[in-house]
Amino acid sequence: MQVPLLDLKAQYATIKDEIMAAVAGVLESQRCIGGPKVEELERAIAQASDCEFGVGVSSGTDALLNCLMSLDIGPGDEVVTTPFTFFASAGSIARVGAKPVFVDIDPRTYNIDPSQIEAVVTDKTKAIMPVHLYGQMADMDPIMALARKHDLAVIEDAAQSITSTYKGRKAGSIGTAGCFSFFPSKNLGGIGDGGMVVTNDRQLYERMLIMRDHGQQPQYYYHFVGGNFRLDPLQAAALLVKLPYLDGWSQARRENAAYYDKRFAGTEVQTPYISPDCGTVYNQYCIRVPQRDRVVAHLRDKGIGCAIYYPVPLHLQKCFAYLGYKEGDFPESEKAAQEIIALPVYPELTDEMQDAVVDAVLEAFG
Numbered sequence: 001m002q003v004p005l006l007d008l009k010a011q012y013a014t015i016k017d018e019i020m021a022a023v024a025g026v027l028e029s030q031r032c033i034g035g036p037k038v039e040e041l042e043r044a045i046a047q048a049s050d051c052e053f054g055v056g057v058s059s060g061t062d063a064l065l066n067c068l069m070s071l072d073i074g075p076g077d078e079v080v081t082t083p084f085t086f087f088a089s090a091g092s093i094a095r096v097g098a099k100p101v102f103v104d105i106d107p108r109t110y111n112i113d114p115s116q117i118e119a120v121v122t123d124k125t126k127a128i129m130p131v132h133l134y135g136q137m138a139d140m141d142p143i144m145a146l147a148r149k150h151d152l153a154v155i156e157d158a159a160q161s162i163t164s165t166y167k168g169r170k171a172g173s174i175g176t177a178g179c180f181s182f183f184p185s186k187n188l189g190g191i192g193d194g195g196m197v198v199t200n201d202r203q204l205y206e207r208m209l210i211m212r213d214h215g216q217q218p219q220y221y222y223h224f225v226g227g228n229f230r231l232d233p234l235q236a237a238a239l240l241v242k243l244p245y246l247d248g249w250s251q252a253r254r255e256n257a258a259y260y261d262k263r264f265a266g267t268e269v270q271t272p273y274i275s276p277d278c279g280t281v282y283n284q285y286c287i288r289v290p291q292r293d294r295v296v297a298h299l300r301d302k303g304i305g306c307a308i309y310y311p312v313p314l315h316l317q318k319c320f321a322y323l324g325y326k327e328g329d330f331p332e333s334e335k336a337a338q339e340i341i342a343l344p345v346y347p348e349l350t351d352e353m354q355d356a357v358v359d360a361v362l363e364a365f366g
Contacts, residue, residue, distance in 0.1 A: 005305030056231030060181025064092035132161035252347035285345035
């Protein structure tokens with residue numbers, strides 16, 4: 001049986017008429033930049049995240065950039081983050097001219113290890129950027145305590161974790177601001193690129209609104225150099241259709257994860273650890289296995305979709321060689337990168353499809 005890693009067509013088939021009507025409404029209005037649909041989505045995502053404000057932007061990466069720029073973080077500054085994440089986390093820090101400073105991960109959750117952060121804080125440190133990886137939030141209480149102690153901003157990279165929780169609090173609502181991605185593969189995915197920043201800080205919110213539109217207010221009067229980070233109303237319209245389904249889709253992912261957990265119990269496969277403090281949304285379901293590359297080759301030979309998130313930690317990437325890190329500096333991140341595999345977990349999976357996935361994984365061990 002062929003099982004793709006993700007099947008967006010299966011989701012689209014269930015909401016096609018709603019999506020087409022929403023897109024047609026935007027086209028009929030010819031309000032192609034900003035407007036009521038973007039504003040409606042901003043309010044809805046802020047509410048879903050237990051935040052007061054939302055700022056729609058052009059991608060999850062631009063959400064991070066807008067945050068950093070609006071917090072006036074730039075050359076000479078340092079931002080602490082994890083090397084085991086998608087490129088945009090550290091890439092956005094570097095793009096504003098600041099220095100990414102890495103801290104290793106908790107080997108169970110794959111999120112930044114709060115106990116290691118204070119050792120790298122200097123008088124140049126301006127922010128901490130925890131990443132809520134794979135749908136599970138980082139351990140935020142000690143991070144926030146440290147941020148208060150050193151007067152640091154906290155930018156939650158929640159690109160993979162919209163509506164996930166930590167001690168009952170929503171992703172994006174704990175730090176200074178939270179950043180979401182609406183890339184199509186996300187739990188709440190658009191029909192192209194898109195993103196959102198949420199915050200409870202009115203002053204930061206107002207600055208981010210101006211920053212996303214070149215720094216102008218009113219038109220052609222520029223307070224500072226901003227960017228072109230505007231969210232497309234076509235994306236907003238499609239996301240507004242999908243948002244009411246999000247909780248149900250996330251619950252289906254949790255049920256699929258539970259099925260995998262049960263099937264893999266007692267085998268060599270290490271299933272995801274979910275902290276009792278957290279409610280995850282399983283943007284990815286990642287297992288750890290010995291001889292990972294052999295397992296991946298077998299899955300692909302069997303037509304089973306899989307992926308490696310992420311094969312090379314950021315401190316070992318060529319573009320960050322100037323930071324001076326070397327192999328062995330962050331052993332837990334490096335070990336995870338050698339052992340992890342993401343399996344299909346999208347809501348439309350059937351038990352038969354999941355059985356095919358599990359059987360193929362176990363076959364790889366002979």
